[in-house]
Amino acid sequence: MRHMYLNAFMSSDIQKNMIVLSERYGAHQNLSHWRVSFLSRGDGQFFSRLKNGSGCTLKTASQVLQWFDDNWPGDLEWPSEIPRPSVERVIK
Numbered sequence: 001m002r003h004m005y006l007n008a009f010m011s012s013d014i015q016k017n018m019i020v021l022s023e024r025y026g027a028h029q030n031l032s033h034w035r036v037s038f039l040s041r042g043d044g045q046f047f048s049r050l051k052n053g054s055g056c057t058l059k060t061a062s063q064v065l066q067w068f069d070d071n072w073p074g075d076l077e078w079p080s081e082i083p084r085p086s087v088e089r090v091i092k
Helices: 001-010 014-029 033-041 048-052 060-070 087-090
Strands: none
Touching: 014 033, 014 048, 014 060, 033 048, 033 060, 060 087
């Protein structure tokens, strides 16, 4: 099921969605883009590279999305325009 979710998500511009998640999470937690990149991926430049047009593998995208899903603050609304992995799993 996870692969079906990610395939649909990938076709809707996963890079843009991951960047939106990183920016909203960072702003809410008062963290730099480097720190959010390091926490979510273990690489402080991950989101900078995405912003500059680099891509990532499906496995990496899955891990990053899952990290945001697992670590999203309870007092911050998940962006409505981005499917949330845990909600997608419950629905299917």
